[in-house]
Amino acid sequence: xxxxxxxxxxxxxxxxxxxxxxxxxxxxxxxxxxxxxxxxxxxxxxxxxxxxxxxxxxxxxxxxxxxxxxxxxxxxxxxxxxxxxxxxxxxxxxxxxxxxxxxxxxxxxxxxxxxxxxxxxxxxxxxxxxxxxxxxxxxxxxxxx
Amino acid sequence: xxxxxxxxxxxxxxxxxxxxxxxxxxxxxxxxxxxxxxxxxxxxxxxxxxxxxxxxxxxxxxxxxxxxxxxxxxxxxxxxxxxx
Numbered sequence: 351x352x353x354x355x356x357x358x359x360x361x362x363x364x365x366x367x368x369x370x371x372x373x374x375x376x377x378x379x380x381x382x383x384x385x386x387x388x389x390x391x392x393x394x395x396x397x398x399x400x401x402x403x404x405x406x407x408x409x410x411x412x413x414x415x416x417x418x419x420x421x422x423x424x425x426x427x428x429x430x431x432x433x434x435x436x437x438x439x440x441x442x443x444x445x446x447x448x449x450x451x452x453x454x455x456x457x458x459x460x461x462x463x464x465x466x467x468x469x470x471x472x473x474x475x476x477x478x479x480x481x482x483x484x485x486x487x488x489x490x491x492x493x494x495x
Numbered sequence: 496x497x498x499x500x501x502x503x504x505x506x507x508x509x510x511x512x513x514x515x516x517x518x519x520x521x522x523x524x525x526x527x528x529x530x531x532x533x534x535x536x537x538x539x540x541x542x543x544x545x546x547x548x549x550x551x552x553x554x555x556x557x558x559x560x561x562x563x564x565x566x567x568x569x570x571x572x573x574x575x576x577x578x579x
Contacts, residue, residue: 409569473576477502478574490575
């Protein structure tokens with residue numbers, strides 16, 4: 351199941367389609383000449399442990415507010431045309447989509463920079479937490495790489 | 496009355512997800528921490544050692560932030576959203 355809406359900031363249980371999100375972004379402006387995406391997916395190994403399931407929790411309203419701040423600052427500081435940020439919450443299987451950032455600009459340079467900054471800032475400032483289930487139990491991940 | 500929220504790992508430490516507290520007059524985060532140390536003792540060390548961030552009405556707060564009646568205070572463990 352996937353959803354695509356016009357909202358540029360979304361935190362949702364459902365999966366999303368990377369292709370649909372890129373196509374939606376391309377419709378924003380005829381001046382878009384480059385799009386950079388970051389897709390985070392569920393990884394099976396973490397610190398030597400095999401993960402069977404991931405689960406994401408967020409602080410409603412504050413998390414959306416932080417993502418909107420990241421989007422607005424990316425557009426202003428890097429001079430890109432637009433950015434969308436989608437983060438899933440709830441249970442996520444290995445290999446599934448977790449987070450997508452789509453940065454669109456006139457040229458590629460600013461979109462690479464904006465995309466890299468945005469994912470780092472998301473992890474630093476957005477109240478979203480990851481719980482990993484392994485053979486030894488469940489643990490909330492607290493390190494921010 | 497103020498609302499207090501706990502997230503992720505803090506829910507099991509505080510042994511609750513949400514709490515409410517009646518305050519007679521505005522208090523600081525430090526004063527709230529003193530009160531929580533009594534109602535959720537396992538939270539005390541975590542707050543004192545600054546292992547959590549605190550927000551008031553969805554904005555990050557500091558030790559001297561003043562909390563007013565009707566405010567929402569949240570204790571936030573380090574974030575881990577996204578993927579490595």
